[in-house]
Amino acid sequence: xxxxxxxxxxxxxxxxxxxxxxxxxxxxxxxxxxxxxxxDTISWLVNLLSSFLTEPQAAQLTFIAAGIIAAAxxxxxxxxxxxxxxxxxxxxxxxxxxxxxxxxxxxxxxxLFLWAMxxxxxxxxxxxxxxxxxxxxxxVVIAAVxxxxxxxxxxxxxxxxxxxxxxxxxxxxxxxxxxxxxAMLMVLLLSALALVVAGWKLSLFSVIALTVIVGIGQWENAxxxxxxxxxxxxxxxxxxxxxxxxxxxxxxxxxIVKPVLDLMxxxxxxxxxxxxxxxxxxxxVPGVVATVIFAMxxxxxxxxxxxxxxxxELVEAGEAFGAPTGKILTxxxxxxxxxxxxxxxxxxxxxxxxxxxxxxxxxxxxLGSQVYQGISRNDGALGxxxxxxxxxxxxxxxxxxxxxxxxxxxxxAERSAAS
Amino acid sequence: MPAVRATNLYKVFGRRAPxxxxxxxxxxxxxxxxxxxxxxxxxxxxxxxxxxxxxxxxGLSGSGKSTLIRMLNGLLPPTSGSVEIDGSDITKLSSRNxxxxxxxxxxxxxxxxxxxxxxxxxxxxxxxxxxxGIAREERHQKAMHALSLVGLxxxxxxxxxxxxxxxxxxxxxxxxLTADTDIILMDEAFSALDPLIRRDMQAQLLELQxxxxxxxxxxxxxxxxxMRLGDRICVLRDGRxxxxxxxxxxxxxxxNDYVAQxxxxxxxxxxxxxxxxxxxxxxxxxPGHGPRAALRTIRENQTTVAFxxxxxxxxxxxxxxxxxxxxxxxGAADLNGTVETTIERVHPDTPIAELFQQAATxxxxxxxxxxxxxxxxxxxxxxxxxxxxxxxxxxxxxxxxEQEADPPSEEPPPADEPRTDxxxxxxxx
Numbered sequence: 001x002x003x004x005x006x007x008x009x010x011x012x013x014x015x016x017x018x019x020x021x022x023x024x025x026x027x028x029x030x031x032x033x034x035x036x037x038x039x040d041t042i043s044w045l046v047n048l049l050s051s052f053l054t055e056p057q058a059a060q061l062t063f064i065a066a067g068i069i070a071a072a073x074x075x076x077x078x079x080x081x082x083x084x085x086x087x088x089x090x091x092x093x094x095x096x097x098x099x100x101x102x103x104x105x106x107x108x109x110x111x112l113f114l115w116a117m118x119x120x121x122x123x124x125x126x127x128x129x130x131x132x133x134x135x136x137x138x139x140v141v142i143a144a145v146x147x148x149x150x151x152x153x154x155x156x157x158x159x160x161x162x163x164x165x166x167x168x169x170x171x172x173x174x175x176x177x178x179x180x181x182x183a184m185l186m187v188l189l190l191s192a193l194a195l196v197v198a199g200w201k202l203s204l205f206s207v208i209a210l211t212v213i214v215g216i217g218q219w220e221n222a223x224x225x226x227x228x229x230x231x232x233x234x235x236x237x238x239x240x241x242x243x244x245x246x247x248x249x250x251x252x253x254x255x256i257v258k259p260v261l262d263l264m265x266x267x268x269x270x271x272x273x274x275x276x277x278x279x280x281x282x283x284x285v286p287g288v289v290a291t292v293i294f295a296m297x298x299x300x301x302x303x304x305x306x307x308x309x310x311x312x313e314l315v316e317a318g319e320a321f322g323a324p325t326g327k328i329l330t331x332x333x334x335x336x337x338x339x340x341x342x343x344x345x346x347x348x349x350x351x352x353x354x355x356x357x358x359x360x361x362x363x364x365x366x367l368g369s370q371v372y373q374g375i376s377r378n379d380g381a382l383g384x385x386x387x388x389x390x391x392x393x394x395x396x397x398x399x400x401x402x403x404x405x406x407x408x409x410x411x412x413a414e415r416s417a418a419s
Numbered sequence: 420m421p422a423v424r425a426t427n428l429y430k431v432f433g434r435r436a437p438x439x440x441x442x443x444x445x446x447x448x449x450x451x452x453x454x455x456x457x458x459x460x461x462x463x464x465x466x467x468x469x470x471x472x473x474x475x476x477x478g479l480s481g482s483g484k485s486t487l488i489r490m491l492n493g494l495l496p497p498t499s500g501s502v503e504i505d506g507s508d509i510t511k512l513s514s515r516n517x518x519x520x521x522x523x524x525x526x527x528x529x530x531x532x533x534x535x536x537x538x539x540x541x542x543x544x545x546x547x548x549x550x551x552g553i554a555r556e557e558r559h560q561k562a563m564h565a566l567s568l569v570g571l572x573x574x575x576x577x578x579x580x581x582x583x584x585x586x587x588x589x590x591x592x593x594x595x596l597t598a599d600t601d602i603i604l605m606d607e608a609f610s611a612l613d614p615l616i617r618r619d620m621q622a623q624l625l626e627l628q629x630x631x632x633x634x635x636x637x638x639x640x641x642x643x644x645x646m647r648l649g650d651r652i653c654v655l656r657d658g659r660x661x662x663x664x665x666x667x668x669x670x671x672x673x674x675n676d677y678v679a680q681x682x683x684x685x686x687x688x689x690x691x692x693x694x695x696x697x698x699x700x701x702x703x704x705x706p707g708h709g710p711r712a713a714l715r716t717i718r719e720n721q722t723t724v725a726f727x728x729x730x731x732x733x734x735x736x737x738x739x740x741x742x743x744x745x746x747x748x749x750g751a752a753d754l755n756g757t758v759e760t761t762i763e764r765v766h767p768d769t770p771i772a773e774l775f776q777q778a779a780t781x782x783x784x785x786x787x788x789x790x791x792x793x794x795x796x797x798x799x800x801x802x803x804x805x806x807x808x809x810x811x812x813x814x815x816x817x818x819x820x821e822q823e824a825d826p827p828s829e830e831p832p833p834a835d836e837p838r839t840d841x842x843x844x845x846x847x848x
Binding site for chain 2: 313314316320322327332335
């Protein structure tokens, strides 16, 4: 008789919520260091990106310019490019750990730097900038000597010079004309990115729409949201694509993954925030974690679909010529699935953006907290401005990733076939 | 040593495959093991392909030919039986060694070309060597050579979608040639092409094979194609081998009703050659004989003409009864002046389709003469006509036994040529 008491009255109270809570407690008490590392990494990434987007450093811009040129050089001239990159990385690590760069700069004769410091109104020499400058110059020299990627080197180098002159000389010189010089510089840079990736239409849109964000005073919030979304999407994609590949290769994995993804997508997004705060406390990190979980499913699904829908004969052709599985994956399946995978990445970013307002509730900052403040203070103006900025970011990111999709190898081949 | 040897190959899909193989090895039809819920694609197939041979596997959709060819390079592991490539059994190889065999010994051409759309024609052609780790310059150079062999020089920087179907399949062929393997598997390689291009490609394949001497296993559902290309043909039916033989053997001596029905509508005139229909050259006379002897020989054989050959059987010409009668009456001492030397001569390998014109214009039987000019046979017009009729005797007894063992079979096989696109699609799964 006693044995049945826990079943009556039927149905009994099931302690599922308590079990979930207990499981979380167990996880946290046993794996606390793991969560700390994850949390620190995420917050470091978000801060790095958002500080670059709101206050770009000349050294960072220089390094990016050098990276773009290096990407074009690394294939045809592997050795010199890799050696240069290696030396630069070693210098950076030396500067980061022991202030090696500062040491070297102090050894060099002062007149080398004085004119530039005077020109840009600086009162000290940034060793990172010096290293990055050396990197950029070395790569331009390699490109010039080897006569490769000359156009790219010229455009990027010239663009870099223009940005430095605009951002550090021209804009600050006319404070009455340009109110927020770094913000406007960033608007121009993002528009240039749009121009390269998606053409002049999106570029024009970006100039206007992003200036509107600056105009409504939401630039810093927008950039903090952008960095949160980008970091969350990056993590989601890095996790989603391997799972998608596994699911495409293995029917069992696929059968297990599907219901889990359904659960992740249909669970109300707020629910993720509670354990996220429990593990990572308030701030941007739980916002990112909840966003990753919420936004990941389409990345997995579309990766699996993209690989599965490739003509079986093509994979067979790879096998018939003796290609190992890894080479079939990287040489045939991923390139051909790329447009579908990029559609998934697009979806991940869009879902991530839709999580932003919710993440604002846990102190993730950015536009989400603006909207949330608008709600709590009954401030319609603030809420609307935050909302408009989210929409502009969404359109910008959506068109940008869509353009990357149409640059996939398959799409390029089809275009050249049509022409 | 044969280049490819398949021994008692079985491929059965389904969980109870071993049991199915056991039952099928007793000679059961695959419809008789339906309760096992398995799909028996290939049943007890054995054959050998000699180096430098074009071996055609022919069958309708569902006859197991695509499954069979995929077992030859290990894309599908057989349920039972063995596949030997150059004497080594590939069913026992590790996946690493199997890949090595595929990249070094066997390449493949696919029905729907299977070109990589994101690579240029050149990169597609060089794929086999790229997999093998050959340096870029060398593999591109070899790929260029292969592309020029198939007549695609100048197209190397296009992408496959820019090419027509026939050209795409040439790229597929070039990809197999660049891999420089001795064996090439061709899975319905020309079936997706329209008939005119298909004929071109067949001719080109024969030409390439003659110069390069590759061993080719060719899969097709088109009997005319099989007859045209194949040194030997293996006819598959419901997963089993119905007959293996040369085109002429299959045409003139079909092993059973099924094959007989299959070959019924074949254009026999393109398959049969002069040597397969010719008759022994009787009577022949020596140029040294006198007219009277010649006349007697002709009358003894109850014909109207006699061929004149030298001692080494070299053909001199032909004499007719009338001309000899005239010579006898005028009392000529020898045959000089009565021998017609401008008669029609044909080579033994000429398809009989090309003989009709000559037969129609010549009043005499055609003389079949080999490369050395020796008379090997004659073809009277009546023989030419008889060759067009399908064989009537012979197939009867052979087919009867088969007929009883078989469950009532569906349709008689449709003819070769009118294959619809739906059927092609079915086969591609």
